[in-house]
Amino acid sequence: MVPVAVTGTERVAADLGRLRRPRFTVRVGRPFHLPALDHDPRPEDLRRGADEVMCRIAALLPPVHRGVYADHPRTHELLAEANASSERQIPAPPAHPAGP
Numbered sequence: 578m579v580p581v582a583v584t585g586t587e588r589v590a591a592d593l594g595r596l597r598r599p600r601f602t603v604r605v606g607r608p609f610h611l612p613a614l615d616h617d618p619r620p621e622d623l624r625r626g627a628d629e630v631m632c633r634i635a636a637l638l639p640p641v642h643r644g645v646y647a648d649h650p651r652t653h654e655l656l657a658e659a660n661a662s663s664e665r666q667i668p669a670p671p672a673h674p675a676g677p
Contacts (some may be wrong), residue, residue: 578630580606582637604637 585601592599611626628651635646636655646652 578611579608580630580633580637582606582634582642584638584642606633606637609633 582604583601584604585599589599589601609629611629614622614626628646628649631646632649632651632655635643635649635652636659640647643652
């Protein structure tokens, strides 16, 4: 699976209505795999998988958009991992120059 978070879509319709180019952000996380489920999975196994997916998406979002997953321990783990990883990497240049 590849987690993807999209923010800014709440303004797209208004921007288009004003003939403005809509701006939104798409953040793509690292691919991951969920463990295989038994033939007849238990509800807690399904919940664990759903929480993993949602925490990975929440970690890509700004804090205000994380909802009920903002305080989930797994979200905090993923954010800590991302912060540690970004401290070891050289930032990439912007995809396009900023406009006026």
